[in-house]
Amino acid sequence: MNYEITAFSSFGICRADSSKTTFTAAEDTNQCFFEMNVTFDHWEDEFYLLMPACAYNGNRYEKVKRSYPPMYKPEETDRQLITDVPALAPDGSGIIEVTAGDMSVPCVCVLNPKEKQAFMLFTKQEIKGENLGFRVEKGRITVSYPANRTTAYRFCREHETNCDSGIAVKKGETFTLEHKIVSFPCENIIALFTCFFKNRKCLLSGPRPENLYTDALWDMQEDKFNSYNYSGEYYAEITKIWQCGWCGGAISSLPLFMCGNALSKERAINTLDYLFAHQANSGFFYGYIKNGITEDDSFHTPGMEHLHMIRKSADVLYHLFRHFRVMNPKPHWITGTKKCADAFVTLFQQFGTFGQFINIETGELVVKSSTAGAMAIGGLALAWEFFGEPVYLETAKRACDFYYHRDIENGVTTGGPGEILGAPDSESAFAMLESCVTLFEVTKEEKWLRYAESCAHLAASWVVTYPYLFPKNSEFYRLGINTVGSVFANIQNKHSAPGICTLSGDSLYKLWRYTGNHEYLELIKDIAFFIPQCVSTKKRPIYSWDDTPKLLPEGFICERVNMSDWEGKQNIGGVFCCSCWCETSLLLTFTELMCYDEMKR
Incomplete structure (x- = not known):
């Protein structure tokens, strides 16, 4: 990709080349900014933009303003929406303004799919304790030292304007800040993420934390779950609100049974009993129960009654088989698990996807565009291993192919959490990784291992x-x-x-x-x-x-x-x-x- 690097500051002399930006102050000031710019010869609408953990394909989705927690309205279920986050418009216009702290690694990656060329810019985090800023618009990447945003994202409320401060400098003071550019032939988005995975620590890295896993930590955590998280019937979060899957319901019971004491094992069994006592006729599990009253996942949005976040039942299906590996499942657990697996098969056969939200009573698809149900792939693969019915493996393979080609190959998975509408997220990427590895384990087919590596590269971002x-x-x-x-x-x-x-x-x-x-x-x-x-x-x-x-x-x-x-x-x-x-x-x-x-x- 052809590009030009320039630098600018109103406060002194600023120069930039392919490896560093250098600034020398012309005067004393408490509000100094300088910047480097990368300007591309041309920028097509189909360019793919990655800002790790911040923007995937530039977050080019339709945006809506919603209070928290946001939910689709009945007239919106046929399209994919995000809240008012930093994003380009669906046509590629607009500006993204963020800081280094908004990314897993300060980096901007661009892929020109037509010419099969890619560009990556890696930087440092901060200057004099203030985060660097990134502004991306069609044809240009600007790195500001420090951040100098026109508008700063604020969570589900009015964004702030002109809220960034410059750094204090003395006349003649010089700064040299390293950056790294990687420009290379790139076949597709899968190859882009492979290269990013190999280079993500090329400029900004450090030793990991030490290993603090001790017997004392386990004992403390187990005691905490038995003191705070047990409702009298099941393990949940400390609110005692039952949410299966996602945040830990019918998941925390697995490690507590595996390595816990007699009390923890008994309560883990009680948790699964509670789960199966609250299974809908559709085969999916009720995902939200408060004070003994079953509620839906709609956040009380009018017209969206009986909504079920499909990720909850997908997580449960997968983890049930992991439970069954270490405990003797009760007959009604096995019956209920098969009912859930059958519900996922029916859902995919009817709609060609697991969607994001369904009607818990009927099993009908409500909100379609999401990767939220990806864990069901692994669950169905394990259902085939457990029950031996070919339809489970056939559905798992078809679903994995569908999500891989639609989402992983296009560099984004979406909608894993239940309160982000259809936004890109990490949870669905890791669910795809888990499912692909599971498919490989039960089939030994190398294809799923190749898929898993691509999922890992995306998840690592x-x-x-x-x-x-x-x-x-x-x-x-x-x-x-x-x-x-x-x-x-x-x-x-x-x-x-x-x-x-x-x-x-x-x-x-x-x-x-x-x-x-x-x-x-x-x-x-x-x-x-x-x-x-x-x-x-x-x-x-x-x-x-x-x-x-x-x-x-x-x-x-x-x-x-x-x-x-x-x-x-x-x-x-x-x-x-x-x-x-x-x-x-x-x-x-x-x-x-x-x-x-x-x-x-």
Whole structure:
């Protein structure tokens, strides 16, 4: 791709070349900015734009303004929507303005599919404690030192304008900031992500956190689940609201049964009994039960009654078979599991997709365009292994081909969480990886291993590669949190998080074993080792960002790893007082990964 590099500043002399940007101040000032620009000879509408964990194909979807949690309206179910996040328009026009903290690694990648050429620009995170800024528009990438956004994204509320501050400089002061450009022939989007995967640590990286998985940590976490998370009938989040799949319902019971004490094993069995007592006639599982009353997943949106987030039942189907490997399933569990598998087969046969939301009572598809049901592929593959009925494997293969060609080959998976509309997210990418590895395991067909590697490269784009420099007044600076291995959630909820929602990521470990590619082992070790840092303990307590800070009780993990200022600059490196799904990911990591010697060092 042909491009020109230029530099500009109103505050001194600024020069840029292919490896660095240099600035020398002409005067003393407290509000200095300078920038480098990459301008392309031409930029076609079909160019693919990647900003890792921030923009996939430029986030070129129809945008709507919604309060949180956003939900589709009845007249919108036939199209894909996102909330008012940084994005290009569907036609490629517009501007994306973000900071380095909005990305897993500060990087902008562009693919010209017609000429099969790609371009990648990697930078550092900050200058003098202030994040760099990125502005991308048709034909131009601008890196601002520091960020100098016209409009700053604020979560489900009015965005801020002109909120960035420059840096203080003295006359004659010089800065040289390294960047790296990778320009190369590139066959397609799959090849783009393969190259990104190999280069994502080329400029900004660091040692991962140390391994903090100890017997004492397991005991603390198990005690916490039995003290806070058991409702009297089932394991859930500390709210005691039942949500199967997604945030941990009928998932946390697996590690607690595998490695827990007698009480935990008994309660894990009770959890599955509760699950099967709340299965709809459609075969899918009721996904939201509060105070014993079944509700839907519509967030009370008029006209969307009986809505079910398909990801919940997909997660459950997959994890049920993992439960059955370590416990003796009751007859009615087996019957109910087969009913759920049959419901997924019927759904795919009728609509050619699992969709994002269905009618829980009828099984009819409501919202179609999403990768949210990807975990059902792995679930159906395991259903074939368990029940021996060919239709399960046939459906799993057809669905995997469909999602791979529609989503992975086009460089984006969407809609995994239930409250982001159809936005790009990491959870559905990791679900696709898990399912592809499972398909390979049950069939031994190399095709699924090749698919799995492509999914891994896409999923890796959501994982932070370097120790983020937090503000010195932040809780994470005080704690010395090393962000290597934290996982961004999606483009709307712009925080990184401890772990994959809601998996251990053992599929990456298996991918290393099956391919011999050591990078997969390094990636899963990054992800796994990050999580324990975020557990509040007596020896290392974590406090909230409230005006009067609250102590997170022992064993609590907040999902927030705020590198972005999406919730305000004052909340970078801070948490609120909560307990969440990350604790389930921690338990899964204990049981599914820390059993391997390669993961312990």
